[in-house]
Amino acid sequence: MRKLTGVIVLVLLFGACKTNTTKNTLPIYGQRTAVTKTVNGQQVTDTDYQTIPAFKFVNQYGDSTGSKDLEGKIYVADFFFTSCPSICPIMQRNMLNVYNEFKNTPDFKIISFTIDPKHDTVPVLKNYADKLGISGNSWWLMLGARDSVYNLAAKSYLVAVSEDSTVAGGYMHQGYFVLIDKxxxxxxxxxxxxxxxxxQLIDDIKTLQAEPAPTAQ
Amino acid sequence: MKLKVISGICFLLFVLIVSCQSDESIEFKRYYSAGAIVYQGHCQNCHGTNGEGLSALIPPLTDTAYIKENLKSLACNIKYGLKGKINIAGKSFDDAMPAEADLTPIEIAQAITYITNSFGNKQGTVTVDQVNEDLIKCGN
Structure with a gap:
């Protein structure tokens, strides 16, 4: 009987630990492939996760910025355009909360890609940033070639964007905030x-910040 | 006998006044609650759940003095949009507000009644007749 109680306690304890760990780990999205490498003469099978490919655009200050500046950083990406009459204002209002929470955190950034590069030139983006009340380098408004931005959105950040003359503002886009790890x-x-x-995103950013650095391979 | 007649008349008057008031307040409530839905669908994304606006991009709807002074222009501003610099709550705004051309005069009246009696404003009912009158000024 006593043994049985012991087993039950152990099972319960294990269960409790397990739920705790799953709660504090964020899933990894995207496609994954198994790769077999040879490490120290031994065959090792590892998982390759989908990652955001390299890109180089311009931010609201006219500086050339891109994936290199985001290496080793946690960041949130979204897609918008300054003359957007629909969901952008509500997105920016919510993103301001994220900005205010983490603006003094060095390893964190917000990247908002414009999907209207014809209208949203560097001065337009800078003016928009000033009016939004953002300064410094923790929130970049990025301007890039139309096709590269649309490709990144659809294939890497998994957000649908398109030009659509039937919707208000002329562009259709989803209002997702996408969280990217280091x-x-x-x-x-x-x-x-x-x-x-x-x-929830704000909480998850904190979870990511607490995640241990990957071991060197 | 006299007392009965007087008190009877008083009672009738009382009923009349009460029912008149509630007619008015029923009209107000109809406009206001319908206006809340128009606001959610056409205004809230930009101006916010609490009429707070967005930084220096989108003005708030909480400037009661501005709302009072510009009550008669609100219908035109909503229907045809608004361009140029305006000063609201001590800040200047110069981005364009898009036109809500598809809204009918009754929807505009409902939205204005909602806005001008929320967020600290208290302007009473703005009826569809008033909106039609206001729209003549900017009608093309």
């Missing part, structure tokens, strides 16, 4: 128009 992997996607989900 290894350039997608770790979460949140509806930027929903304050509850954005609060």
């Amino acid at each position: 290894q350039k992997r997608v770790r979460g996607s949140y509806d930027g128009t929903d304050m509850k989900q954005v609060n």
Whole structure:
């Protein structure tokens, strides 16, 4: 009988530990492939996760910025345009909460890609940033070639964007905030128009910050 | 007998006044609650759940003095959009507000009633007749 109680206690303890760990780990999104490497003469099978490819654009200060500046950083990406009449203002209002929470954190950034490069030139982006009340380098508004931005959105950040003359503003886009970890992997996607989900994003950023650095391979 | 007649008349008057008031307040409530839905669908994304606006990009709707002074222009501003610099709550705003051309006069009246009686404003009912009158000024 006593043995049985002991076993039950152990099972319960194990169960408790397990739920704790799953709760504090964020999933890794995207495609994954198994790769077999030879390490020290031994065959080792490892998982390669989908990562955000290299890109080089211009930010609201006219500086050439891109994936190199995001290496080893946690960042949140979204897609917008300055003349957007629909969901952008509500997204920016929610993103301001994220900005205010982490603006003094050195390993964190927010990257907002414009999907209207014809209209959103560097001065337009700078003016927008000033009016939004953002300064410094923790939130970049990025301007890049239309096709590269649309490709990144659809294939890497998994956000649908397109030109569409039938919608207000002329562009269709989803309002997701995409969370990227220090290894350039997608770790979460949140509806930027929903304050509850954005609060979850803020919590998840803290979880990512607490995640141990990957061991050198 | 006299007392009965007087008190009877008083009672009738009382009923009349009460029912008149509630007619008015029923009209107000109809406009206001319908206006809340128009606001959610056409205004809230930019101006916010609490009419707070967005930094220096989108003005708040909480400047009661501005709302009071510009009450008669609100219908035109909503229907045809607004361009140029305006000063609201001590800040200047100069980005364009898009036109809500598809809104009908009754929807505009409902939205204005909602806005001008929320976020600290208290302007009473703005009826569809008033909106039609206001729209003549900017009608093309």
